[in-house]
Amino acid sequence: MRKNMELPSDPADLQLLLHALVDGELDAATTLALERRLVDDPALAAEHARIAALQTAVRNLPRPGVSDAFQARIAALGVAPQAAARPASAHSAWLGWRAMAASILVTAVLTSGLTQWAMTRNAPDSFAAAVASSHRRSLLAASPVDVASSDRHTVKPWLDARIGLSPAAPDLAKDGFSLLGGRVEVITDKPVPALVYKHREHLITLVAAPQDGRTASIPAGAERAAGGFSLIRWADGAFTYWAISDTDRATLEDFVNRFREAAAAG
Known part of the structure; x- marks a missing residue:
């Protein structure tokens, strides 16, 4: 396997590679090279998320009757x-x-x-797929955060300065969940804040999307699997939260409960 595989520079060729990546048709070397490129190219990452969301939406279309x-x-x-x-x-x-x-x-x-x-009708599934893609990319990146700090007074202002909003960012180190920092994610073509926590050897990404008709339509406390990860969704009136990780379900539930308690306490 080549250590630094060269990818095509032509946008049309890159588009074909993105479709092949979503369909699982690339070899291991090309997949790794393209996923590294996604980490460094927000526009390309957003296009990848759009393609993955569209695939999910089309897959969930009702089967047609044939007259x-x-x-x-x-x-x-x-x-x-x-x-x-x-x-x-x-x-x-x-x-x-x-x-x-x-x-x-x-x-x-x-x-x-x-x-x-199609994408609006299946927006919750599309959003979950995009969250899973962003979490997977963060695991391949040199750093899963854009601003590294366990201090909410550093993380929140950093997010506010870039996208104009930020969720509560409590450090839960005493409970076993250390705040590593935050980053800006592009989910369904919109920049949203994401917090990153660490529990033992596992990372937990917490995406906070401003509530609107697309995310708030999911019942509160909905749980699902997305992209091979465990995912829990809930809302607090201002944000819809998506916590995703490869840790076990019980640990992710514990994190969500502790985060909600700390956020409510201020």
């Missing part, structure tokens, strides 16, 4: 299934029609205004 009229229109194009050649494959032919219809629908979604509808 007789629609089948007739496809048949008129000269691509009718060969059911007559194999009488026993009627069920397979029907599945073929469904696959073709689904393919056409996905193409229409990707090339029309329905793309925005």
Whole structure:
């Protein structure tokens, strides 16, 4: 494996690589080189998050029904299934029609205004996927934070100066969760503050998104898995929080409970 693999400079080629990365089609060397590039290139990282979110949204689209009229229109194009050649494959032919219809629908979604509808409809899943991608990139970076400090009076002003908002940033070292600092993340094309805590050998990223219709639609306390990580979501009226880590679920729940208590206490 080459230590410093060169990536293409052409934007179109980089776009193809991002799609291949989301689809899991790159070799280990290219994947590592591209993920290192994402750490240093916020615009490229934002595009990667957008592609991952779109993939999640399209995957969650409802399966379409296929009407007789629609089948007739496809048949008129000269691509009718060969059911007559194999009488026993009627069920397979029907599945073929469904696959073709689904393919056409996905193409229409990707090339029309329905793309925005799909991403909005599945915004919670898209946001979770983007949070998971940002956490994964931070694990590969030389440093998971942009401002390194356990002092909230350093972290909060730093975030405020850059994006105009910051969540509570208590140091929970006495509870086993040390505040390492903070960074600015770009999630679904918007800059949001992120705090980073450490518990033993595990990092916990806490993304705080200002509440709006896209994030507040998830029931409070929702839990899920995202990108192979454990993730817990909750809200406090000002922010919607997403805590994500590769630590065990019980530890992440303990962190969330202690953070909420400390934040409420001021």
